[in-house]
Amino acid sequence: MVKPNMRIFILSTRTLVFLTLFSITTQQEVPETSITRFQEYLRINTAHPNPDYSAAVSFLNVLAKSIPNLQTRTLYLTTPQKPLLLVTLPGSNPSLPSILFNSHLDSVPAEPSKWVHHPFSAVKTDDGKIFARGAQDDKCIAIQYLEALRNIILKDPEFKPVRTLHICYVPDEEIGGLDGMAKFVESNEFKQLNVGFFLDEGQASTTNQYRVFYADRSPWNLVIKATGMPGHGSRMFDNSAMENLMKSIEVVSKFRENQFDLVKAGVLANSEVISANAVYLKAGIPSTNGNFVMNMQPSEAEAGFDVRLPPTVDPDLLKKRIADEWAPATRNLSYHIVEKGPLRDYKGRPLMTATNDSNPWWIVFKDAVEACGGELMKPEILSSTTDARYLRQLGIPTLGFSPMKNTPILLHDHNEYLKDTVFLEGIKVYESIIKSLTSFEGAGPL
The missing domain is CATH 3.30.70.360 (Alpha-Beta Plaits)
Structure with missing residues (x-):
């Protein structure tokens, strides 16, 4: 028979054990997901004038290496303070021109006092909005590329693209790209990639259709x-x-x-x-x-x-x-x-990529977006400027695209955010685009 005071002791002990286990459970890290990896990247302060490129490249490098079959290289084309990360998924036919996706590491400055949440806290609110500088411009696509590859390989561990896919993460896009993409396209490392098609950032769409850009406007000071x-x-x-x-x-x-x-x-x-x-x-x-x-x-x-x-x-x-x-x-x-940047390509032509049947890359891209249930708006000229101009100068077919629909355009604005559902849907879009582009065998450089 248990004495009353002993019974109290046993119950108290059990309560203490329960509370201890509950405390340990609640303090455990939330399981890692595409969203948490996105938030972690957003928390790295890569805003000018002192972007932490080293931390960003280190994070992306580890993330890429966690995905089977991906290879990584870090290039230093100017100074050790400005690394460029190159991620590669080798194709079965290396003689075919490769695919290159791009995302820039840097962000514009933010004024914390003007934000509802700190711009580098990556807070996710109850309605799914992830607030952070770079959420739209353009850390979203940086993670979406890798998450799309993770999903493709998870579903099919034997997946082997025909064309090689490269992803480059470059510095200094927000200040002209002169020590970033401009240096990269002049390098031997870039020439060895044999790029046949280039996909860069775009902008959010406020409608149910995705925006796609075939040219940029060129800036003059x-x-x-x-x-x-x-x-x-x-x-x-x-x-x-x-x-x-x-x-x-x-x-x-x-x-x-x-x-x-x-x-x-x-x-x-x-x-x-x-x-x-x-x-x-x-x-x-x-x-x-x-x-x-x-x-x-x-x-x-x-x-x-x-x-x-405009290029016209x-x-x-x-x-x-x-x-x-x-x-x-x-x-x-x-x-x-x-x-600030080229106005014509190496043949003297305006820096524009065809978005009609004359460009087979356009057909493959458009079909891939539609295959996953997406719809494209009429192709546009981007009102601002991106790294895409450096590839168009070489005559490489280039499109600007960020899969964000039903989203306010908040790049460079206070309270920049992206909804979790939009981010996750974008991953599915890139899965379709990657599989379609890397399996396409019908075109070389135009």
């Missing part, structure tokens, strides 16, 4: 500088620097207005016109108190413009317009253009 007579702030005279610059800004603004009218009227898409947006003004004579001297007119003034050109535009004609109308020397104006 335009600086217009004005000079003129300096003088007392009270004087009225012609040809001051500020007057000359303001006239120039008025001309550029009128051109911008005319281009924007075509967009508002539905004649052209935003990505099909030339945009010219003023991004800074610099003038005045600084005073000792941190302000400006108010009774002096400066002899110099300048303005900076972000100009974007003749860049020489725009340069002539700038010289004759926007910054004529007769008004004491000068200008300087920094062309």
Whole structure:
């Protein structure tokens, strides 16, 4: 017979054991899934100006090596601080041109105070939204590529593609790619890949259809500088620097207005016109108190413009317009253009990839998206710029695509997020695309 005080002791002991086991269970890590791996990658801060490329490459390298049959190489094309990870699934016919998928490692900066959740916490809310810088641009596809391969090989351990598939994770896309993709395409390592088709990032779609891009707009940094007579702030005279610059800004603004009218009227898409947006003004004579001297007119003034050109535009004609109308020397104006990336391919053709029956890669890609229940919108020119331009310059068929539908476009915005269901559906889309592209035997480079 158990005494009452002994019974209390036994019950207390059992309770303690139960609570201890419960505590251990609840403290265990959540089982690793595609979503948790996505969140883990999002928590690596690769935002400029100090992206942690080393941690990102290390994470992706381990993830790739956890998938059977994948090979990895880390390349250092500039400095040890800017690694490039190359993941490869060898094909059975290495003589065929390979497939190359791309994702950039870096992200734009984020302002934590403007976010509902910290931009590098990758919080998933009850409604499935995963908040993080890079959730859409473009860490989603970085993980989706690998998760799609994981699923393919899990379902069929003997899977062997005909064409070799490569995935590259490159640095510095958000700042022009000059130490990233631009260096990669010039390297011997890239030449040895024998790339026949390239798939890069796209953008979210707010509709039930996926967006796909056959070209990018090319960026120009335009600086217009004005000079003129300096003088007392009270004087009225012609040809001051500020007057000359303001006239120039008025001309550029009128051109911008005319281009924007075509967009508002539905004649052209935003990505099909030339945009010219003023991004800074610099003038005045600084005073000792941190302000400006108010009774002096400066002899110099300048303005900076972000100009974007669709591939259908003749860049020489725009340069002539700038010289004759926007910054004529007769008004004491000068200008300087920094062309950030190529405008034409090696044969002098506009940087565009055909999206019709003349391009067999397009047919295979389109059929693969539709085979898994997806639907594509009319192909577009991307209004911004990606690493895709460096491949199009080589004449390699290139598409921009990120499988995000029914999703607000939040790249570079506060509170960037991607829903878990959208992310998981994108993996299924890439499974179909990978199997179709790597089994296609009918085309070499166009």
